[in-house]
Amino acid sequence: MSISADHRPQMSAEEFEELAAHAPETVTLEFIDGKIGVKAVPDGDHGAIIMWLLRRCMQSRPELDLHIEQGLLVEAYRSGHARPDGVLAPIAHFAGQGEWADPDGVLMTVEITSYDPDTDRRDRVEKPAAYAAAGIPVYLLIDRDSCDTVIHSEPEGGKYRSIRSYDFGVEFVIPELGIPLETEILKSFVR
Template sequence: MTPRTTAQPQMSTEEFEELARRAPELEFIHGRVQVKPVPNGNHAEIVTWLQKLCMQHRPDLWLYPGQGIAIETYREGRARPDGVLAPDEHFAGAGEWAAPTGVLMTVEVTSRDADTNRRDRVEKPDGYAAVGIPVYLLVDREACSVTVFTEPEKGTYRSATTRPFGAVVELPGPVGFALDTEKLKEYAD
């Protein structure tokens, strides 16, 4: 397919959803179909580690891995974050592409592919901010850092704090706990 601009999506949202039923690794961001890279073992360990920490600090919440989010206010997109923090049982009956309402935080763990910069550092933060998700946590294995994006306003996060692996990072309300990232040094590959 020839790449198109955001003014001319490659397909409609409905066409994408039909395609994604047969290929769940796909996302639809900025009107373009993208393939979410297959995570390696360290990628999966980071998500599991975050699930454990979220359970310890906020037992009323769950970090759902791979839950699809409809980010319709942002170019009729569909994203599948590595983790979506929401109240326990929040997505019961929601279907594959849930509304972002009630999501407290999205998490992305970078992969080793050519699209990581554009996808995880630019497009997804804009999409999550556009629908008002309060916190976006980016675990950047290439930079060995963690970035916490907060204060969504007019399609962008007004605040972004980056700290190296090993630092303690504050996840502000509504998440509301500190994240000691020392463990991430083991998964930096």
């Protein structure tokens, strides 16, 4: 099988890890679908949302941790490197693992959209595909552009078979995890 010029990786996974290890602290790098990406520096509203979600998860599921920006090896042969805004896993799940952990055992990844031009491609296209291919059961997207919360679940064949969307202000439960979310507060964290 030949690889087209559009699908050739920009570098190897090892080269990416070396680059990411020496990147300044003000830059967050990811390597998905063979392309290097730079995550926008989170704003205060972004931080408030992740803290809100952290409290919800801890109250509902105290046996789980919501890790902030834990690096995950995703995609076929673990060549992709993603740094989700949040990663829900059992307590101490990542103990002893390095900066880029295996996604096995991860229950949910979380992304909160940023106000940058790459958000559509990165958070709505590339990351759901990468997380589904890695077998992560739930991908939660908090979309500040469309003011809705999107739950992707049932990964199969590199995509999520179930996608449910809830407008900000709606109360719902993440069925796969039993975590209730009252999202009215999210209206305060959009432009």
